[in-house]
Amino acid sequence: MKKIKYVVTTLALFLCFSSIVMAAPKEKEGNLEAIKAAQDYFQEIVVTSADGKSGTPLIDFEIVSVDASNPECVELLVKTKFKDSEQLPAAPYKVVKVNGKYEVLNEPLVYNMIPGSDEYGTVSIEKINEIEYSTTKNEPSIKAVIPNSYYYNSQIVGPGVYNYLIANTFSTTKSNVTINGWQELSPNSDDTSDIQLRYGIAEKLSTGSYKRLAESSLFKGDYPKNGNWLSAYLTDVPKGNNRVVYVFNEFFSTAVVSGNVYE
Known part of the structure; x- marks a missing residue:
C-alpha cells in the first residue's frame, strides 16, 4: 500500500x-x-x-x-x-x-507641459474636440488682420471640453505670445447663459495626441466683436512648429470666438 x-x-x-x-x-x-x-x-x-x-x-x-x-x-x-x-x-x-x-x-492623450502648472508633467486620457473651421470674406473683423499673425475662427460647445482649432497650424519663434480676440454667446443660447473660457496654445503630435504648452487665465462674459477685445498674454511658450489654438469652455453655454495669435 x-x-x-x-x-x-x-x-x-x-x-x-x-x-x-x-x-x-x-x-x-x-x-x-x-x-x-x-x-x-x-x-x-x-x-x-x-x-x-x-x-x-x-x-x-x-x-x-x-x-x-x-x-x-x-x-x-x-x-x-x-x-x-x-x-x-x-x-x-x-x-x-x-x-x-x-x-x-x-x-486621445493630452500631456500637460505648461510651465508652472500644478499638473505639469502629467498625461491623461480625455475627450479631445478637434474643430475644422472655415472663414468667409465678410466674417473677420478688421482687428483680426494683424501682419504675421495666425487667424482663428470657430464655435465651441459644452462644459469642461477642450476645443482644438486644427484647420491650420503655426510656428512660435519667441517665448511670449499674445492671443487677441472676441467671444460672444452664440445666437441659439438663452438669455441666462454665460461664457467662461480659457485660451491656450498646444502642439499637435503625430500620434493624434496633444501637448498643452501655455494657458491663459479665465475670461468671463462677452468681449464683443465690435467692442473691447480680450487679450491673453502667454509667457514661457516653447519655440517650435505644429502649434494650434485651443479653447477650454468651463460653462454650459455655446460661444462664438474669433481672433488672432501673434508674437
Missing part, C-alpha cells in the same frame, strides 16, 4: 508540475505578441510621420512597463520622443485582441 500511495502522489505532482510548465509559455507568448504589435504600431508612426503632415513627427519610443494580467487587454506604459522636443512622460496604452490579433487602442 505504501508503494501504491507513493506512485499516486508522484503522479499527481507530475501532472500539477506539467500543467504549470505548459501554461507558462502560453502566457509569455501572449506578452511577446502584444509587445510586438505595440512596437510595430509606433514604428509605423515613426516612418509615416517623418514628413510632418500629421503633426510633430515621432522619432523614438520606449515601452517601459507591461501588465499582461488580462491577456485580452494588455496595458503598457510608453515614453515617446518627438522631433525638436524633450522625451515625454510615460503614457498609458492598451493593446487589445481583435479577431484574435493584438491591436493598439488609440485613445
Whole structure:
C-alpha cells in the first residue's frame, strides 16, 4: 500500500508540475505578441510621420512597463520622443485582441507641459474636440488682420471640453505670445447663459495626441466683436512648429470666438 500511495502522489505532482510548465509559455507568448504589435504600431508612426503632415513627427519610443494580467487587454506604459522636443512622460496604452490579433487602442492623450502648472508633467486620457473651421470674406473683423499673425475662427460647445482649432497650424519663434480676440454667446443660447473660457496654445503630435504648452487665465462674459477685445498674454511658450489654438469652455453655454495669435 505504501508503494501504491507513493506512485499516486508522484503522479499527481507530475501532472500539477506539467500543467504549470505548459501554461507558462502560453502566457509569455501572449506578452511577446502584444509587445510586438505595440512596437510595430509606433514604428509605423515613426516612418509615416517623418514628413510632418500629421503633426510633430515621432522619432523614438520606449515601452517601459507591461501588465499582461488580462491577456485580452494588455496595458503598457510608453515614453515617446518627438522631433525638436524633450522625451515625454510615460503614457498609458492598451493593446487589445481583435479577431484574435493584438491591436493598439488609440485613445486621445493630452500631456500637460505648461510651465508652472500644478499638473505639469502629467498625461491623461480625455475627450479631445478637434474643430475644422472655415472663414468667409465678410466674417473677420478688421482687428483680426494683424501682419504675421495666425487667424482663428470657430464655435465651441459644452462644459469642461477642450476645443482644438486644427484647420491650420503655426510656428512660435519667441517665448511670449499674445492671443487677441472676441467671444460672444452664440445666437441659439438663452438669455441666462454665460461664457467662461480659457485660451491656450498646444502642439499637435503625430500620434493624434496633444501637448498643452501655455494657458491663459479665465475670461468671463462677452468681449464683443465690435467692442473691447480680450487679450491673453502667454509667457514661457516653447519655440517650435505644429502649434494650434485651443479653447477650454468651463460653462454650459455655446460661444462664438474669433481672433488672432501673434508674437
